[in-house]
Amino acid sequence: MNNIQTNPRRAAVHLLTRVLQKHQLLEEILNPVLKDLSPRDRSLSRALASTTLRHLGVIDGLIDKMLDRPLSEKIFEIRHILRIGIAQILFLNIPSHAAVHDTVELVPEKSKYRGMVNALLRRTDRQGAKLLHQMDVPKHNTPPWLWENWVAHYGDETAHEIAAANMTEAELDISVKGDPQKWAKLLDADILANGSLRRPAASDITSLPGFSDGEWWVQDAAASIPAALFGNVEGKTILDCCAAPGGKTAQLAASGAKVIALDRSKGRMKRLADNMNRLQLTVDIQVGEAENYSPEQKLDGILLDAPCSSTGTLRRHPDVAYLKSPADIEKLGSLQMRLLDAASKQLTPDAILVYSVCSLQAEEGEHQVDNLLKRDSSLKRQPVNAAEIGGLSEVINAKGDIRCLPQHLGGMDGFFAARLVKLSGS
Numbered sequence: 001m002n003n004i005q006t007n008p009r010r011a012a013v014h015l016l017t018r019v020l021q022k023h024q025l026l027e028e029i030l031n032p033v034l035k036d037l038s039p040r041d042r043s044l045s046r047a048l049a050s051t052t053l054r055h056l057g058v059i060d061g062l063i064d065k066m067l068d069r070p071l072s073e074k075i076f077e078i079r080h081i082l083r084i085g086i087a088q089i090l091f092l093n094i095p096s097h098a099a100v101h102d103t104v105e106l107v108p109e110k111s112k113y114r115g116m117v118n119a120l121l122r123r124t125d126r127q128g129a130k131l132l133h134q135m136d137v138p139k140h141n142t143p144p145w146l147w148e149n150w151v152a153h154y155g156d157e158t159a160h161e162i163a164a165a166n167m168t169e170a171e172l173d174i175s176v177k178g179d180p181q182k183w184a185k186l187l188d189a190d191i192l193a194n195g196s197l198r199r200p201a202a203s204d205i206t207s208l209p210g211f212s213d214g215e216w217w218v219q220d221a222a223a224s225i226p227a228a229l230f231g232n233v234e235g236k237t238i239l240d241c242c243a244a245p246g247g248k249t250a251q252l253a254a255s256g257a258k259v260i261a262l263d264r265s266k267g268r269m270k271r272l273a274d275n276m277n278r279l280q281l282t283v284d285i286q287v288g289e290a291e292n293y294s295p296e297q298k299l300d301g302i303l304l305d306a307p308c309s310s311t312g313t314l315r316r317h318p319d320v321a322y323l324k325s326p327a328d329i330e331k332l333g334s335l336q337m338r339l340l341d342a343a344s345k346q347l348t349p350d351a352i353l354v355y356s357v358c359s360l361q362a363e364e365g366e367h368q369v370d371n372l373l374k375r376d377s378s379l380k381r382q383p384v385n386a387a388e389i390g391g392l393s394e395v396i397n398a399k400g401d402i403r404c405l406p407q408h409l410g411g412m413d414g415f416f417a418a419r420l421v422k423l424s425g426s
């Protein structure tokens, strides 16, 4: 059988079509597309799609090198078939005879492309690794607009390191409510400098010890830094104004803060509520627009973990590189600016504003905060000290803001965070 419900390779081709032709997020379509496959086939299909997307630039470069004439854009399905075939041979260690045979089977018997797919995959098996060595792999695997942006902001060498790190799959980072030593043992995990636990990715996290008892939640090590910038939050009132699905809300609440969790998305707030229930954490849940929020009580701090392009999460979401564009950065930039201005107005003197984004784009991070400080003299940057974040000095930039890169700490999300204080007399 050769349909999506029964064939993991066919399903992977369908996933690629939905991401690259219909611009849908891989994470949102995995469950509906793969629901009828066996667990084993589901993970193969998912690995095929995400590995192909992670290496898409070099895979396409190889296809173009090996063909005499470029493939027409119209036959995108044949291109996706070639792509998943090459991904199996070069990046997934699937025996090449099986990879070639099962991939060629996706092309209808009477199709004029079947021979070409067969020949190109066999040639990949013979020469692919050698051809790959001749390519600037990190650069090829990064869409040109992202590459140019990173080179302009970070320089060529760091851009290469970022793009190389993006090609490695992320491990599973965990934040725990209780004793990290105890849970590191039970989860067979390492304890990172910032207190997060790290262990190999699991296909079903819900079956790991402590999940159903609400002892921990999944959160990238970089994502755990912004909430830590408030210091001791015991008894303090913190507004988490873009809160869902609640990783940072949970961290603040587990550290003893009274958290007002606000988000405009009802659906995502349902997830936040479910997460808090599992974790047995009590927070004040409110659905609404952060720009219009007027606090009924004095806030000790606001966490603005703003909507952003998510280009810092490409290790886990390689599709994002192909779904976002410079226009998105511009649009999100205006929203981030409005949210920052609103947050500043909601603060009283001495209260703290932490602004964060899981983006590698300076336009969403460094530039946003520099521009805010130029137009709003009631706020002042409060530089971060390495001791506050487990000694991770490599993620602190010259201005004292947090700038995590995917190559830091053996792999972490690209993240920006800055801590600002509202001045008295403002």
Ligand SMILES: C[S@@+](CC[C@H](N)C(=O)[O-])C[C@H]1O[C@@H](n2cnc3c(N)ncnc32)[C@H](O)[C@@H]1O
Binding pocket: 241, 242, 243, 244, 245, 246, 247, 248, 249, 262, 263, 264, 265, 268, 288, 289, 290, 291, 305, 306, 307, 308
């Ligand atoms: C980066 S996510 C937040 C992740 C969350 N802080 C966590 O740690 O799990 C950004 C969130 O901002 C919300 N959002 C976007 N625009 C908003 C607005 N104007 N007011 C409130 N929430 C908004 C989105 O619904 C989304 O849930």
